[in-house]
Amino acid sequence: xxxxxxxxxxxxxxxxxxxxxxxxxxxxxxxxxxxxxxxxxxxxxxxxxxxxxxxxxxxxxxxxxxxxxxxxxxxxxxxxxxxxxxxxxxxxxxxxxxxxxxxxxxxxxxxxxxxxxxxxxxxxxxxxxxxxxxxxxxxxxxxxxxxxxxxxxxxxxxxxxxxxxxxxxxxxxxxxxxxxxxxxxxxxxxxxxxxxxxxxxxxxxxxxxxxxxxxxxxxxxxxxxxxxxxxxxxxxxxxxxxxxxxxxxxxxxxxxxxxxxxxxxxxxxxxxxxxxxxxxxxxxxxxxxxxxxxxxxxxxxxxxxxxxxxxxxxxxxx
Amino acid sequence: xxxxxxxxxxxxxxxxxxxxxxxxxxxxxxxxxxxxxxxxxxxxxxxxxxxxxxxxxxxxxxxxxxxxxxxxxxxxxxxxxxxxxxxxxxxxxxxxxxxxxxxxxxxxxxxxxxxxxxxxxxxxxxxxxxxxxxxxxxxxxxxxxxxxxxxxxxxxxxxxxxxxxxxxxxxxxxxxxxxxxxxxxxxxxxxxxxxxxxxxxxxxxxxxxxxxxxxxxxxxxxxxxxxxxxxxxxxxxxxxxxxxxxxxxxxxxxxxxxxxxxxxxxxxxxxxxxxxxxxxxxxxxxx
Numbered sequence: 001x002x003x004x005x006x007x008x009x010x011x012x013x014x015x016x017x018x019x020x021x022x023x024x025x026x027x028x029x030x031x032x033x034x035x036x037x038x039x040x041x042x043x044x045x046x047x048x049x050x051x052x053x054x055x056x057x058x059x060x061x062x063x064x065x066x067x068x069x070x071x072x073x074x075x076x077x078x079x080x081x082x083x084x085x086x087x088x089x090x091x092x093x094x095x096x097x098x099x100x101x102x103x104x105x106x107x108x109x110x111x112x113x114x115x116x117x118x119x120x121x122x123x124x125x126x127x128x129x130x131x132x133x134x135x136x137x138x139x140x141x142x143x144x145x146x147x148x149x150x151x152x153x154x155x156x157x158x159x160x161x162x163x164x165x166x167x168x169x170x171x172x173x174x175x176x177x178x179x180x181x182x183x184x185x186x187x188x189x190x191x192x193x194x195x196x197x198x199x200x201x202x203x204x205x206x207x208x209x210x211x212x213x214x215x216x217x218x219x220x221x222x223x224x225x226x227x228x229x230x231x232x233x234x235x236x237x238x239x240x241x242x243x244x245x246x247x248x249x250x251x252x253x254x255x256x257x258x259x260x261x262x263x264x265x266x267x268x269x270x271x272x273x274x275x276x277x278x279x280x281x282x283x284x285x286x287x288x289x290x291x292x293x294x295x296x297x298x299x300x301x302x303x304x305x306x307x308x309x310x311x312x313x314x315x316x317x318x
Numbered sequence: 319x320x321x322x323x324x325x326x327x328x329x330x331x332x333x334x335x336x337x338x339x340x341x342x343x344x345x346x347x348x349x350x351x352x353x354x355x356x357x358x359x360x361x362x363x364x365x366x367x368x369x370x371x372x373x374x375x376x377x378x379x380x381x382x383x384x385x386x387x388x389x390x391x392x393x394x395x396x397x398x399x400x401x402x403x404x405x406x407x408x409x410x411x412x413x414x415x416x417x418x419x420x421x422x423x424x425x426x427x428x429x430x431x432x433x434x435x436x437x438x439x440x441x442x443x444x445x446x447x448x449x450x451x452x453x454x455x456x457x458x459x460x461x462x463x464x465x466x467x468x469x470x471x472x473x474x475x476x477x478x479x480x481x482x483x484x485x486x487x488x489x490x491x492x493x494x495x496x497x498x499x500x501x502x503x504x505x506x507x508x509x510x511x512x513x514x515x516x517x518x519x520x521x522x523x524x525x526x527x528x529x530x531x532x533x534x535x536x537x538x539x540x541x542x543x544x545x546x547x548x549x550x551x552x553x554x555x556x557x558x559x560x561x562x563x564x565x566x567x568x569x570x571x572x573x574x575x576x577x578x579x580x581x582x583x584x585x586x587x588x589x590x591x592x593x594x595x596x597x598x599x600x601x602x603x604x605x
Contacts, residue, residue, distance in 0.1 A: 089506030101497040
């Protein structure tokens with residue numbers, strides 16, 4: 001069976017004056033039908049760029065230097081803008097971080113959701129409005145019929161994120177991309193939003209691509225984890241396997257950070273690498289406690305190891 | 319308790335205008351401007367003398383109770399003409415500015431959104447129009463297209479197109495990558511819909527603040543063109559042509575022919591400028 005979303009060997013470069021930022025380097029991510037995949041990594045690891053590339057909304061300064069993206073067997077790289085806009089919102093939907101700012105301040109929330117419905121399903125304005133109210137209701141917004149008439153600034157952060165999820169799901173997409181959907185929300189609301197995402201994915205059967213920097217959010221929600229670092233895939237495998245016995249030292253370090261011990265907060269020393277340079281070795285080597293000479297000289301490519309893909313010369317034996 | 323009650327109360331536009339400019343200033347500027355516009359609108363209903371009826375028996379009469387602002391060389395009542403000229407000048411100014419907005423805003427929006435080639439063409443054309451001396455351009459255009467009200471409106475409108483195109487472009491470029499625009503694209507909106515439903519409405523504030531300023535400028539330009547005999551044809555009451563007419567009699571001590579329309583022109587332009595400043599202060603971020 002072919003994957004729903006298949007990103008293959010994708011390299012993306014951003015021009016920044018005379019310099020180039022290598023945002024993605026030979027990244028392969030695939031999401032199967034109804035599969036739930038989490039993409040984790042620090043800021044600047046290429047998580048968001050991968051999703052924006054899948055939507056084909058990279059800014060004009062970005063350039064795809066190699067690789068292919070296909071969605072449901074269709075090659076997105078060669079699709080026309082009109083084809084893309086028919087896919088976006090209907091078959092592939094996306095929820096951003098910072099939900100309150102993702103809603104147009106001059107349109108009521110209901111209008112914006114109705115717009116999406118009208119765009120993809122046609123029908124009358126009344127039908128679209130009814131669908132918008134139903135979508136808001138389905139995401140657990142109380143008194144949805146009245147709240148649909150409110151503007152974004154009258155919504156709280158959690159409600160705005162629910163509204164974004166409602167907008168993303170009005171057309172029952174095959175794939176929902178959630179880009180750090182819980183950042184900026186307080187912890188109790190975070191859990192509610194994650195629960196909601198799980199519930200709607202269950203109900204609509206949509207595949208989920210959850211982008212997050214909190215590795216703790218994955219357990220119980222996603223079946224597969226892709227760990228990214230410096231624009232490269234470091235580890236890719238079943239969630240329970242990767243989370244319980246990480247093979248890549250970077251994954252292990254991330255997991256350590258997620259579970260603070262008694263009174264001390266572990267962190268990964270050093271900082272995310274400068275993507276303007278491409279080191280010849282492993283990009284994590286300068287921060288890795290287990291780095292050896294080979295790591296600094298020779299870049300590891302992802303390869304099969306203990307039921308998953310790992311890009312490391314000296315993976316942890318499970 | 320509904321969410322409306324919890325939402326932070328935002329002071330109304332009117333409230334903010336008063337807070338930032340003082341009640342008196344707002345009252346005087348908008349009150350006087352409204353008075354001028356109402357005077358112009360109601361002119362035919364007021365007990366005024368016919369503005370274009372010559373009176374050979376009362377040529378160049380000094381201001382008196384009969385003729386408050388005196389009469390001109392044809393014996394037409396200057397008071398009545400000054401009031402009727404509000405209709406001419408404001409209508410021409412407003413229609414030319416609105417025409418400029420109607421063309422300039424979409425042009426600027428499209429050029430700002432798509433960038434690249436479209437943007438280069440629109441921007442360079444704007445610069446050509448703006449770089450050309452306006453009165454010279456007006457003279458050339460009217461010489462070619464004929465001396466009519468339509469030509470005057472077109473000249474001023476063409477002059478306003480780049481003003482609005484550039485203004486909207488400059489607001490749109492940063493809006494292009496803002497979250498809700500990205501969200502609108504992700505939801506499958508086509509580019510034109512993204513531009514005109516999601517971006518342009520959010521880019522209109524400076525346009526509203528600029529409108530009265532452009533009107534002030536348009537009034538000046540229409541009067542200026544009329545002054546050199548290229549604008550509004552003669553018997554029609556219009557400030558610029560009235561001032562020009564009066565200028566010939568100034569040296570003979572017949573000051574009332576030019577002074578009154580001049581004052582009216584000055585007052586209108588000043589009030590329009592002041593109202594633009596107030597509008598700008600409403601939307602300006604406080605530092």
